[in-house]
Amino acid sequence: MTQTMRWFGPSDPVTLAAIRQAGATEVVTALHDIPNGSVWPRDTIAARKAMIAEAGLGWTVVESLPVHDDLKTRGPGWDRYIDAYRRSLTNLAAEGITVVTYNFMPLLDWTRTDLAWPLPDGARALRFEWEAVAAYDIHILQRPGAERDYRPALVEAAARRFAAMDDAARTTLEATILAGLPGAEESFTSAQFRDAIANYAGIDADRLRANLIAFLDAVCPHAEALGIRMVVHPDDPPFPIFGLPRVVSTEADVAALFDAVPNPANGLCFCTGSFGVRADNDLPGMVRRLGSRIGFLHLRSVDREGGDTAFHEAEHLRGDAKMAAVVAAVHDVSRGEGRSIPMRPDHGHQMLDDLGRRTNPGYSLLGRMRGLAELRGLELGIAHAAAG
Template sequence: MGENEAMVLTQKNDPVLMTQTMRWFGPADPVSLRDIRQAGASEVVTALHDIPNGMVWDRPAIAARRAEITRAGLGWSVVESLPVHESIKLGAPDCDRYLAAYRESLRHLAAEGVRVVTYNFMPLLDWTRTDLRYEMPDGALALRFEPVALAAYDIYILRRPDAARDYDEATCAAAERRVHAMDAAARLELEQTIIAGLPGSEESFTSAELLRAVEQYGDVGADRLREHHAAFLEAVCPVAEEVGIRLVVHPDDPPFPIFGLPRVVSTEADVAAIFARVPSVANGLCFCAGSFGARQDNDLPGMVERLQDRIGFVHLRSVQHEPDGSFHEAAHLEGDARMAEIVAALYNIQQRSGRSIPMRPDHGHQMMYDLTRTTNPGYSLIGRMRGLAELRGLERGIAHAAAAA
């Protein structure tokens, strides 16, 4: 066997591994493209965050963003996210114009080489936390969600009518004690943490604006939101199929109703129903282990196996559940996610299908040098770099064990 033949054989026998990416929020991101490349990622996932929701992403703007990424030695095949306008989620009379804009944006993205487009169908708010600087035992800072803090904001600061009905008696009592112990600065910090806008959320609200927006959803329950989601997919999937893009829905975060707003992408049954209703090959899933993992009744490794054909993008992070129903972001290989089983399931899918699934380490602790820097919550560099390195090592260890078996 000649040298070239041996090289080809080795390459054919090489395992298919996940495409390692990191999220980048564009030129204003404190984390640079050079940082991301040095962290070991080969691609970024990003979006045109400066374009208002519902507007067309024109091709020159997409091309300019791609050129910037390419100059840094990185690839860009996954968009996160192309937002769905609230009129589409509400099924409002003007939703057709926003559906048309979405289809046009998909055509432009495909023309510039994007193959996966992430979106979510959460009403009004993107991912929600009540503490962006929860101190871990080692001094690193994590994101945390606490039901009592949410209830304190909802009942006493937002003052949503009848909000107390959505919480049990013990939570309401604890929320009352909490809010009465808070000074004005603490109340403002809680308000800003919940609604002032987080990375990946193109819109933000004041409490008064949020309350008015919540009222618009007064007659949109879970069943109607599911219908609107299906209508969205039926309107855009034909174009996505035509141009070779897979749409992947990000699960709800947290995966249960908040502020009386329905959530319809929270469980395996939810996503299975979406795929049954709209069976298009363009209708896919962004499997976020952290979002699904915030519900203890979601079997994460089993979901990966059963939903494998629909998974087009993966977010890997782990949450740690607390006895009172709170949860916080754990280190990527710790917490309750059973990460080794998840990555093993993904590895097996890739070997069977021959396709590399784009992955990014989702969120990360603010730690070390980043504790002294201004960072986007959950998206500081060092914590995500640690997560990427750990996940890379885990996957390669699984591959090595498989080869040795």
């Protein structure tokens, strides 16, 4: 695997020098200051690549080139935003980018309910809890009909949870869900979010999937001609939320996209954390069956708490991901195809000196450096054993 770390640009508290010292050879990044739907200028891409190269690192994977919501809803700006997306791909290819990550989740990027959940060892992790989501959805967002999306017992528990929260706790929960995490290009107030959800009225999973297929049909031939592989990031979390559908949550979802758009530029960002939230996703088996389509790897693990009630980010080699089996499958795919798949340690605990520093939630240096070291050692051990 090609070892990378995510970098959020010059304002990231984690420097390029630190990433290089952690052992990565490349960064994955994006032009986060450019609004969704705008063309990424070639000179801006070139300047960012030069900055990265000066630090002794490479940049061949973009994470992410956002898909405007008019493309997800098949809205009035469809033609304009498709053209802008293709132009951005052209400019990225001209500067040596070969993999472009994107997601097709409506409105929100990825959602958690706690960004600093304390672990027994004193470190902090990201956490998602359905009771907190329901408390926000029903009582703060006040989305029409929200109660119908939750089991009666959960509705009652959410009401008790909301009643016990003071104003500060309610504000924190709202900010955690809405502000998004680093890399999210949109943020909302609850009122704006509620209005934006209304734009998806009538868009169920079948229609959203059809819109994704239309997007891929429109961009993949252009990407293929440029030598770029488009890789879709799975839904995070991998189930409907706030009444919004999800269509990249299971192996069947991904296989349907590949069947509908067989173009080789139509690929997958395989995220063991997102897929791993669902116990019905067989992660090592998915790597072996989908391996030829995987262009980028996010390696992290989650602990599923109490079935489907909550999950939190685990240590990279623990939790429910079966990481040793996943990396063994990646090794076999890489060896069989003669390529090195870009990988990054996804998320990481806030720990040690980073507990007292400003960090992007999930993207502190030391937790990810620990994950990268563990994954590097795991891969070397597997390769050594395979060599006999």
